Amino acid sequence: EVQLVESGGGLVQPGRSLRLSCTASGFTFGDYAMSWVRQAPGKGLEWVGFIRSKAYGGTTEYAASVKGRFTISRDDSKSIAYLQMNSLKTEDTAVYYCTRDQLVDTAMNFDYYYMDVWGKGTTVTVSS
Amino acid sequence: VIWMTQSPSLLSASTGDRVTISCRMSQGISSYLAWYQQKPGKAPELLIYAASTLQSGVPSRFSGSGSGTDFTLTISCLQSEDFATYYCQQYYSFPWTFGQGTKVEIK
Numbered sequence: 001e002v003q004l005v006e007s008g009g010g011l012v013q014p015g016r017s018l019r020l021s022c023t024a025s026g027f028t029f030g031d032y033a034m035s036w037v038r039q040a041p042g043k044g045l046e047w048v049g050f051i052r053s054k055a056y057g058g059t060t061e062y063a064a065s066v067k068g069r070f071t072i073s074r075d076d077s078k079s080i081a082y083l084q085m086n087s088l089k090t091e092d093t094a095v096y097y098c099t100r101d102q103l104v105d106t107a108m109n110f111d112y113y114y115m116d117v118w119g120k121g122t123t124v125t126v127s128s
Numbered sequence: 129v130i131w132m133t134q135s136p137s138l139l140s141a142s143t144g145d146r147v148t149i150s151c152r153m154s155q156g157i158s159s160y161l162a163w164y165q166q167k168p169g170k171a172p173e174l175l176i177y178a179a180s181t182l183q184s185g186v187p188s189r190f191s192g193s194g195s196g197t198d199f200t201l202t203i204s205c206l207q208s209e210d211f212a213t214y215y216c217q218q219y220y221s222f223p224w225t226f227g228q229g230t231k232v233e234i235k
Contacts, residue, residue, distance in 0.1 A: 035224075037172075044215065044226060044227075044228055044229045045164075045166075045172065045215055045217070045226045045229075046226065047217075047223060047224040047225065047226065050222070050224070061222040061223070062223075063223045064129075064223065097171055097172070102177075104160075104177065104178060104219075105160075112160055112219055112220070113219055114160075114162045114174070114177040114178075114217075114219050115162065115164075115174065115217075115219075116174050116177070116183065117174075118171040118172055118173065118174075119171060120170075120171050121171055
């Protein structure tokens with residue numbers, strides 16, 4: 001069974017750091033790109049960032065709201081994706097989901113993915 | 129940034145109704161659009177990708193259409209388990225963006 005399990009959430013003070021993990025099982029992790037999406041309490045979905053598979057360079061993309069503060073990485077040997085969150089703000093309070101991203105198309109040096117599998121999420125609360 | 133306008137934000141309907149949700153883009157995205165369903169306290173689930181391709185296991189009463197800037201999700205015969213919030217999402221360019229969501233509630 002394809003599964004993603006997030007962990008590492010909790011209560012943290014503003015300005016501090018936290019690292020989330022997304023442990024994958026049931027598929028060849030290294031073949032897939034991965035993303036993080038968050039949802040603030042009572043709000044909609046917000047894409048946070050993305051990491052390509054090593055075959056596509058392992059490069060990352062980020063939302064403007066987290067660029068320079070958050071870093072996504074991956075350890076294919078352990079089937080884990082990470083979200084390192086630094087300089088946390090109260091507005092980062094949310095449920096954080098990781099997703100498996102399915103490559104659907106490549107054209108003109110661009111690659112296109114959709115998020116086909118989601119984890120159950122882990123809650124991050126930033127408060128003093 | 130590609131902005132998305134999803135409407136309506138709230139839709140009241142009865143079991144058996146046909147419902148339609150719209151998603152409009154600020155610029156053309158070809159068919160790089162997905163639809164997700166989210167139930168309270170649960171993670172979103174993929175319904176449709178490439179604007180009109182049904183994800184494996186999703187009931188055929190769900191369908192998607194459109195390309196360019198205008199897209200539609202249709203539920204042909206609403207079932208009790210379909211009362212949820214629906215989101216569109218573009219993956220044409222980064223940053224990926226979501227619509228604001230449409231809550232489908234019981235009338």
